[in-house]
Amino acid sequence: MRRIAHLDMDAFFASVELLRYPQLKGLPVVIGGGRRSVDDLLLRRFADRPVSQIPVDAFPLLRDYVGRGVITTATYPARQFGVGSAMGMMKAARLCPQAIVLPVDFDEVRRYSRSFKSVIREIAPVVEDRGVDEVYIDFTEVPGGQREGGRVLARLIQKSIFEATGLTCSIGVAPNKLIAKMASEFNKPNGISIVHEADVQAKIWPLPVRKINGIGPKSEEKLHKLHLHTIGDIAAQSREWLVDNFGQAYGAWMHDAAWGRDDRPVVTESEPVSMSRETTFDRDLHAVRDRAELGAIFTDLCTRVAEDLRRKGYVGRTIGIKLRYDDFRTATRDQTLDHYTADPGTIRRAAGQCLKRVDLDQRLRLLGVRVGKLAKADAVPATAPEAPAAPPLAAEHTPDLFHGTQAARDAG
DNA sequence: TCTGGGGTCCTAGGACCC
DNA sequence: TCTGGGGTCCTAGGACCC
Numbered sequence: 001m002r003r004i005a006h007l008d009m010d011a012f013f014a015s016v017e018l019l020r021y022p023q024l025k026g027l028p029v030v031i032g033g034g035r036r037s038v039d040d041l042l043l044r045r046f047a048d049r050p051v052s053q054i055p056v057d058a059f060p061l062l063r064d065y066v067g068r069g070v071i072t073t074a075t076y077p078a079r080q081f082g083v084g085s086a087m088g089m090m091k092a093a094r095l096c097p098q099a100i101v102l103p104v105d106f107d108e109v110r111r112y113s114r115s116f117k118s119v120i121r122e123i124a125p126v127v128e129d130r131g132v133d134e135v136y137i138d139f140t141e142v143p144g145g146q147r148e149g150g151r152v153l154a155r156l157i158q159k160s161i162f163e164a165t166g167l168t169c170s171i172g173v174a175p176n177k178l179i180a181k182m183a184s185e186f187n188k189p190n191g192i193s194i195v196h197e198a199d200v201q202a203k204i205w206p207l208p209v210r211k212i213n214g215i216g217p218k219s220e221e222k223l224h225k226l227h228l229h230t231i232g233d234i235a236a237q238s239r240e241w242l243v244d245n246f247g248q249a250y251g252a253w254m255h256d257a258a259w260g261r262d263d264r265p266v267v268t269e270s271e272p273v274s275m276s277r278e279t280t281f282d283r284d285l286h287a288v289r290d291r292a293e294l295g296a297i298f299t300d301l302c303t304r305v306a307e308d309l310r311r312k313g314y315v316g317r318t319i320g321i322k323l324r325y326d327d328f329r330t331a332t333r334d335q336t337l338d339h340y341t342a343d344p345g346t347i348r349r350a351a352g353q354c355l356k357r358v359d360l361d362q363r364l365r366l367l368g369v370r371v372g373k374l375a376k377a378d379a380v381p382a383t384a385p386e387a388p389a390a391p392p393l394a395a396e397h398t399p400d401l402f403h404g405t406q407a408a409r410d411a412g
Numbered sequence: 413t414c415t416g417g418g419g420t421c422c423t424a425g426g427a428c429c430c
Numbered sequence: 431t432c433t434g435g436g437g438t439c440c441t442a443g444g445a446c447c448c
Contacts, residue, residue, distance in 0.1 A: 068415085088415050091413060132448075134448070216447080218446085273420065278417060318441095328414090333442080334441065335440095
């Protein structure tokens with residue numbers, strides 16, 4: 001009998017911060033925002049004492065937050081005010097102005113991520129990564145993995161993670177990934193939930209459709225229009241009806257999902273498909289009026305993707321850009337080269353070509369650069385960047401960007 | 413008050429080749 | 431002069447997830 005666990009760290013980003021600032025325990029704290037944070041200032045101001053001694057009233061509050069951005073994680077006390085992840089900072093500030101705001105410390109989060117995952121792998125080796133704070137674990141072949149439906153092993157993992165990191169997690173164990181994912185939410189935080197095949201009707205069917213991993217806001221809205229609100233409502237429809245309304249692949253999948261059927265394996269290894277860097281500006285920028293600023297950001301994005309590729313040992317063939325207009329519409333353009341590259345100049349030139357194919361009259365709020373069709377750098381025949389060599393990546397050397405004049409282009 | 417940054421996968425049309 | 435399918439690759443957009 002297959003036994004699959006889904007493990008989800010409780011309020012991971014916030015919990016990592018609480019380890020550093022235990023004085024914030026029990027308070028509403030939100031993580032997110034980024035650049036505008038006062039965190040560094042705080043540390044400098046109280047450089048004379050351990051961070052755990054910084055007084056609570058010295059921390060920055062959500063009510064004082066200025067800028068764009070969304071909440072990455074909210075502590076449970078903050079959630080009581082209706083604040084949750086993916087919520088805009090400004091909206092969160094209205095709901096809970098007294099919440100403390102801290103920026104994401106990616107290095108620290110990654111460190112704890114590696115740490116809790118290695119604890120799990122020592123106990124149960126078949127682990128699938130689902131981002132920094134989540135994994136699927138195959139209990140089926142683990143000695144003792146079937147005892148009490150997986151509860152015994154789940155408890156051991158929970159305890160081992162807590163002892164190694166001081167962090168809590170919630171675990172769902174079920175016949176497959178789909179149900180395990182839903183089950184891990186049943187007893188949050190620091191909970192375990194065991195679901196068997198026979199429980200689907202009682203425990204899964206009453207849930208709202210949105211709880212199915214794969215049904216998002218758009219599908220939820222469409223389901224609601226069809227008067228389907230619970231997973232049981234979907235299960236009550238015929239496969240044919242769902243296919244007629246949602247298409248062959250999605251409709252059939254939805255039917256299976258509602259009946260708790262899912263035979264996807266736990267995948268322990270995977271290769272990246274693309275790497276990208278993007279940034280939302282502090283204020284909307286215009287291609288002509290803010291040309292220099294945009295040019296510098298663009299160059300920086302190209303440089304950073306190139307660094308990411310090199311650091312991880314990949315090259316790519318498809319170079320693309322993404323931009324978001326002030327009205328939140330998104331446009332993408334990409335171009336496939338005849339050779340693989342990780343060279344910042346090559347990426348910059350190809351991305352620059354893409355930029356010329358998109359409307360730049362409207363103000364922009366976001367710019368991104370993506371490299372796709374990746375291959376391992378050592379698995380691909382080495383190709384020199386085509387002559388002439390890539391120009392240096394200074395803004396003044398790339399006058400073709402953002403409505404550069406033809407004369408400037410010729411000069412470049 | 414809008415709405416981050418990093419991804420994956422799917423769809424659909426057109427090019428191009430056999 | 432009209433009429434094929436099938437397969438693969440490229441591109442743009444969009445849904446969804448963490």
